[in-house]
Amino acid sequence: MEMEMGNSGLAVEKHVQYILSVEKRKDDFVSVVMEHLRLNGAYWGLTTLDLLGKIHAVDVDEVVSWIMACQHESGGFGGNIGHDPHILYTLSAVQVLALFDKIHILDIDKVTNYITKLQNEDGSFSGDMWGEVDTRFSYIAICCLSLLHRLDSINVEKAVDYIVSCKNMDGGFGCTPGGESHAGQIFCCVGALAITGSLDKVDKDLLGWWLCERQVKSGGLNGRPEKLPDVCYSWWVLSSLIMIDRVHWIDKEKLIKFILDCQDTENGGISDRPDDAVDVFHTYFGVAGLSLLEYPGVKPIDPAYALPTDVVNRIFFNG
Amino acid sequence: MEADGAAVLLLRRLNSILDSDPLIDEVGFVHPTQLASLVGSQGGSLAGDVDCKLYCRDHKLGISTDVVVTLYREAKRAFFEAKKKYEAEEGTDSEEMEDDLIRFSRAVVLLSSDFGTAWNSRKMIVSKKGLLTMFMNELQLSELILSYVPKSDQAWSHRRWAIKMISGKSQTLQEILRKESELVEKIAERSKMNYRAWNHRGWLVSFMTREQVLTELNKSKSWAGLHVADNSSFHYRRRLLMRYLKNSCHENEKLPQGPSKEECHLWKEELNWNESLLKKYIGREALWLHRRFLSLCWIRHFSACHSPLPCFSENVTGGPDHFLDQELNLVTSCLVVPDNNFDDFEAQATHSATYTLWLAKQLPRTGGVEFAEKLRENNICSLVHKFCPNISFLEMIADANQSGTQGGN
Numbered sequence A: 001m002e003m004e005m006g007n008s009g010l011a012v013e014k015h016v017q018y019i020l021s022v023e024k025r026k027d028d029f030v031s032v033v034m035e036h037l038r039l040n041g042a043y044w045g046l047t048t049l050d051l052l053g054k055i056h057a058v059d060v061d062e063v064v065s066w067i068m069a070c071q072h073e074s075g076g077f078g079g080n081i082g083h084d085p086h087i088l089y090t091l092s093a094v095q096v097l098a099l100f101d102k103i104h105i106l107d108i109d110k111v112t113n114y115i116t117k118l119q120n121e122d123g124s125f126s127g128d129m130w131g132e133v134d135t136r137f138s139y140i141a142i143c144c145l146s147l148l149h150r151l152d153s154i155n156v157e158k159a160v161d162y163i164v165s166c167k168n169m170d171g172g173f174g175c176t177p178g179g180e181s182h183a184g185q186i187f188c189c190v191g192a193l194a195i196t197g198s199l200d201k202v203d204k205d206l207l208g209w210w211l212c213e214r215q216v217k218s219g220g221l222n223g224r225p226e227k228l229p230d231v232c233y234s235w236w237v238l239s240s241l242i243m244i245d246r247v248h249w250i251d252k253e254k255l256i257k258f259i260l261d262c263q264d265t266e267n268g269g270i271s272d273r274p275d276d277a278v279d280v281f282h283t284y285f286g287v288a289g290l291s292l293l294e295y296p297g298v299k300p301i302d303p304a305y306a307l308p309t310d311v312v313n314r315i316f317f318n319g
Numbered sequence B: 001m002e003a004d005g006a007a008v009l010l011l012r013r014l015n016s017i018l019d020s021d022p023l024i025d026e027v028g029f030v031h032p033t034q035l036a037s038l039v040g041s042q043g044g045s046l047a048g049d050v051d052c053k054l055y056c057r058d059h060k061l062g063i064s065t066d067v068v069v070t071l072y073r074e075a076k077r078a079f080f081e082a083k084k085k086y087e088a089e090e091g092t093d094s095e096e097m098e099d100d101l102i103r104f105s106r107a108v109v110l111l112s113s114d115f116g117t118a119w120n121s122r123k124m125i126v127s128k129k130g131l132l133t134m135f136m137n138e139l140q141l142s143e144l145i146l147s148y149v150p151k152s153d154q155a156w157s158h159r160r161w162a163i164k165m166i167s168g169k170s171q172t173l174q175e176i177l178r179k180e181s182e183l184v185e186k187i188a189e190r191s192k193m194n195y196r197a198w199n200h201r202g203w204l205v206s207f208m209t210r211e212q213v214l215t216e217l218n219k220s221k222s223w224a225g226l227h228v229a230d231n232s233s234f235h236y237r238r239r240l241l242m243r244y245l246k247n248s249c250h251e252n253e254k255l256p257q258g259p260s261k262e263e264c265h266l267w268k269e270e271l272n273w274n275e276s277l278l279k280k281y282i283g284r285e286a287l288w289l290h291r292r293f294l295s296l297c298w299i300r301h302f303s304a305c306h307s308p309l310p311c312f313s314e315n316v317t318g319g320p321d322h323f324l325d326q327e328l329n330l331v332t333s334c335l336v337v338p339d340n341n342f343d344d345f346e347a348q349a350t351h352s353a354t355y356t357l358w359l360a361k362q363l364p365r366t367g368g369v370e371f372a373e374k375l376r377e378n379n380i381c382s383l384v385h386k387f388c389p390n391i392s393f394l395e396m397i398a399d400a401n402q403s404g405t406q407g408g409n
């Protein structure tokens, strides 16, 4: 197993089979403790399938009616049926509906209203009615409303100001003002600024520097200084670098090799690091990372909306 | 979903253990044979057929791994049933229904720590009751869960919610802040570079008085010095230092005299401490990043100040030129790679050359033209090519810097 030299590339069929099997698996401990965020899982799995050109392997009606059953009367979505709504799952619901070209079945006013009410006086967003604030939620609100063509329902200027107030001296961003820079938070802040046309607020050379320092000797990317590389940062770091136009600063070939080395070529799926156990989350981020690296056979993905480019084009140019 | 008899008994047993021992401070998921031997040898607490599945002794709770899924399913079923009942009869103020919801949601979050809906039900009932003891129980429950799931986003978030609720009610906020800080340090010891934990500690800073900020700076120093790879712990210090500066800027708003003597002293001390760590622990990225922050702040807030600084007049540090000379000396001393111990010293040289280039790129914005000149004299470009081989973006930046064309758009 470990001496498999000469990597033969992305094991597309195996990954498709893996994703489909996870959907059906409901009994082991991992799927049981993940059920509160099943809607996030659906987004990771289905987007992967779409990027690999296999979205039609799933029953659209079944998925869509399940998603609609996760909607709460407030307009927000829970991570599963009967769970409380949260902005995290609301974006996943909208994204999955977008994959299937089904956004029109939503009561757009209701979803918009749920998100709009979560904006605070200082421009930040809470994740739900209990008030935790995080720049992740700013991104989600902005991305979601933009997909619904309702960005004008919030105070965009204040939302942008809040995100800028979370910028650090190293050029990165944290979850709240003064929070430590983290590649995941940086993706959220840069993504939100990209969608709102505010990338001039980013110090591109400085942030690009911080992001490029995430590439370690193995070619993989980490999310913070001194951490081990992890496939999921292929997405967060790369998409940010693309949005600020600095992706030519990293070694793409080495990163592709790192991601491919994290595949389980026998049973499908991608793990965080070579030889670890695979999961849907890292399978999605690995495939999405390869998509950003223009790997052959993977559809292009939009770095800000985290959806296949053709889906985003359909929403903004044909809708 | 129907309740199954054995599962109901298990959950009842779990709840009674948790009720009878509010001081449980550890939960372990134990292999069935190991748990059976624990029960057999020590005879913890016994109760019928579920004996060898749950074990509690000395405030340590053991749960047999072969019943975790069953127990979780039953807890979830009971929780949703109680939630439904409660919501259907909202306003009737039934203590019993509230108790059920509190007990079943507790079992759910113990077994699935990021199950947000269960945490939410607790928030709803506890805030409705508004009793300080109940808020304190929430802090205790989330602490217990963090002891074995130290990265649980929901558990950390629940603490922040509880603290915000208490902060308006209780005189003990300062005491709570102190304990929170200690808790994070304890968890950070076992769970290295835990972003959520340190973010929580950083969040506390906004509640601190100037004195507390100083106390925290002192207290967190020894931990940081022993964990030099943990960027989060250094970031915590940066946050404290910035808070200290900002506080005084605010006080001085009407008197723009620049930083005080104490502030200069604090910064100088941090710079010296960082230098001693750099020389003791060779090639640590987090230490060099901390220095980037300290130096840039020093130049921006202290040495670039046009009015005479109290610390300069006392000649504690010298002016900006002196500072930059010192930095160049430090960098030069870190570029020496001896023949043995190659890797660490090589990393040290890379970090040190990178640090110089980083400062050079940042300084023109802060008006440090002389430094840029000095670096050109010291030929930073060839330093980068020599000590940062294969880091192509640094070589590109260095080349652009050399030719005077600033990259970017």
Ligand SMILES: [Zn+2]
Pocket: A230, A231, A232, A233, A272, A282
């Ligand atoms: Zn990961």
